[in-house]
Amino acid sequence: MDAYDYLFKFILIGDSAVGKSCILTSLIENKFKKGSSHTIGVEFGSKIINVSGKRVKLQIWDTAGQERYRSVTRSYYRGAAGALIVYDITNRDTYHHLINWLADARTLARADISIIAVGNKSDLKDKRAVTFLEASRCAQENEILFLETSALTGEGVEEVFVKVAKMILNKIEDGMQHIEEGLGYHGLFSGLIDPATMMSGVHAGARSLLNEASPAEPASRCISC
């Protein structure tokens, strides 16, 4: 049940009330949670998805949008392999802040992080304030992926995660991404790390360890505290 080929750590970032937690709930529970409260600090959920014939376990960290609480951010970006920057298509301000969140991700996360911009609340068509085209262009300029979702209807939610996971898988196959073997790469707790923990964003799962493990070098590029 728990067997997987890879473990990816994802983070969800973006302004307050754009629907980050709802996207997570939608992915994991296949339903929209009405009247959910804002996140304090972080929340956390996991799910196994199938991507190109591989079982990928996603470990998803959902942050508080009012990130004046930057107190938890650094540990939170650490080792993330994928980032979803969420904005609200009915609120232009949240779209403008996309750039700041992107800069944060590029500064605080590992250099090879795969990022997608997510325009949420696509069901609110008559309140739309950000067009698909401009957002798509902006994403292209900044070399990140882009999709629109509706956490309410579930439209596009799983696709977002699959798309990012695919990108990471491609990077792994191209040999661009480091795979952690979890063997003493991290100064503080070296030797104690189980390959299946979230210390780094990408881990080979038990299945693939046997077959295709080519011990990657310790993650020199992994951002550590």
Add this chain to the structure above:
Amino acid sequence: MSEEAKENVLHGEHDVGVTTQDYEGARVRLCDPLRVAAEVVDGIQPLNKFRRLYWGVFLGSLSGSSPDQWVEQLKEQRQQYKKMNATHQELLKPGALTGLDPNVFHPLSNAAHNPWLVRHKNEELMAEIWKDIERTFAERELFQSDSVRKSLQRILFNWSKEHEDISYRQGMNELLGVIYVVCFRDQYRQSEGTSKAHTVCSQLCCGSEEALESDAFAIFSALMELGMKEIYAPAPDPPAARAPPLVPPALRGMGGPTPAPPKKPQSAGVVRCEQIFHSLLKAADGPLYQHLCANDIEPQLFLLRWVRLLFSREFHLDDTCHIWDAFFADAYQMRHKSSTTGSKGSTPQADNPFGNAVKKKDVKQLSRESSDALPLVDFFAIAMLKFVRTHLLSMDTNGCLKRLMRFPPLESIQPLVHLALESRATKQQLPTPKPEAAPNPTAAPAVPGTPVSSPLPPVSTSPAPFPIPPLAPSPPAKPFTDAVSQQQQQQQQQQPAARSKPTVQNAAQSTAAATPVERGKVEDQSLALYGVASRMQDLMDALSQVAEDLTKVGARVTLKDAVKELRSLHQTVITIANNQTSAANPHKTTRRSPSPAPPSANPQPPSSPARHVNDSSSDAPAECPQLIDFIGASNRFRSGNSSAAVAEGGAAELPSKRGQDGETTDAMRTNGLPGEGVNGTRGE
């Protein structure tokens, strides 16, 4: 007034309102808040009505101990609030600025004090608060009322304007939400009457929206002054100039504020979390601390929410109220103690909720002051950790995080309060944790004779094998504790109050009961059993949910029987726990539910007071034949049932499969984010 009252009933709050009879009945106690505080902390007499007043007194927004005084103070506060509110709302009114000369105050000018700019900022703040108000206890009818939401928004806005260095932070809304419910519940809704009680009640518990708003503001402000605002404050600016952010060339010049530099000083809130974790937990439960460290669990990931929200997200609202009762009453007692003994009180002044003192101190100091102001909070966090320690010790990072972010629901919070008091007493006895004082990392989790990771939760790991007084040595000559009541108090402290609902009479009787060591031991065991019971409750909920789902699909289900069996086991455990409890007090031998094994099979073991604590925990299972029955039964249950779903769900309780199945269980919890266990199969 009466129409308004009718409307209030519609807000989904049951048992709302106080009457003159309530007041007459409570008057004597109202005049003796110190006694009430002591009884609340000990769990003898939980608060029911008049929290609105007690919280005010405990937190310091009301002073003195006479309702007549409070009437005056509340009148004054409400007037003051009205004025303040008017001032702050003024700038938000449309048209307030149109009279200004545009040559002096141009709407687009960026000057810092341009009223247009100030107004724009205020509007932004109001909008930001509103976003969260819409999500504050949104499932409760009371908070769906637009006028209540506006009230809450105004309170937070006013507070933010009074404390511009901190302003509004997410989480304050939830603290305020709890306070507002409390005020709302204690409203006097009789419109006519001539008695003195009527006059006093209609003032003290005035049900008008204005009075509710003002009183909630006063209590909220007082709470923020008691160490809460410190942990909401942002981290101080870094001393050196900010490093230029590493923005890729493509992003430069695209506007917006610069991102945070990679290295940032910590906020007092984070420092406090680290203090709780790296100091208190390390001393209180070494093995658990090491386990969490080894799994790279950073304290602020869960503690920040626990502490900032005072645990209100982790428990049901009514339980939250009880927890807060204990925190506030304890803080009140402590303040009183330090003022009567003349020792230097480290508690910040909370007398003036309308104060606006901005202090510049270093974060460590702020964090310490914040801990001291509500001195039970940090230890309550330790108690919570200890309560789920067995579960945590058997889990990997994933499982630990899930457990810590979804605390299991409890039958009663009083055992946690006791555990917190005990942890604090231990800490005060051993101010500097010595290496040997910490429990042996290998010995504690694997007690001989116990399955290595049995589902037995917290066997207390108090390092001190001697009787522990519940609180710090009491100062001499306190007005409310003569020798007898002090003794009573100590007795009460030792009782797990969860199910036995101790009364004052019980307390007096228990003086003749077991010695503190025995009682402590029994208490540990009962606590463990309550832990088991609570975990079972968890599983039952999850299982019945699955059973429900499966029935819908039309599957042949034996799950319902499984749930039934679990329920009876649950009853048994509760019964044993109750017996344990009453064994500590031979005068009280009531049984609350049928038990398969006769209670006489489980007599209170004769133990000598000098026994070592390790001994007592190691022979715990031997003294609980029913418990072994219970574990055996779960095993039988597991192997004897072929239904896959049952095996998965049921096994979550069992040691061997814990690592994986804890996730399954979590996944099935209705209030949590599920893991892939249940849902992973769906969306693929």
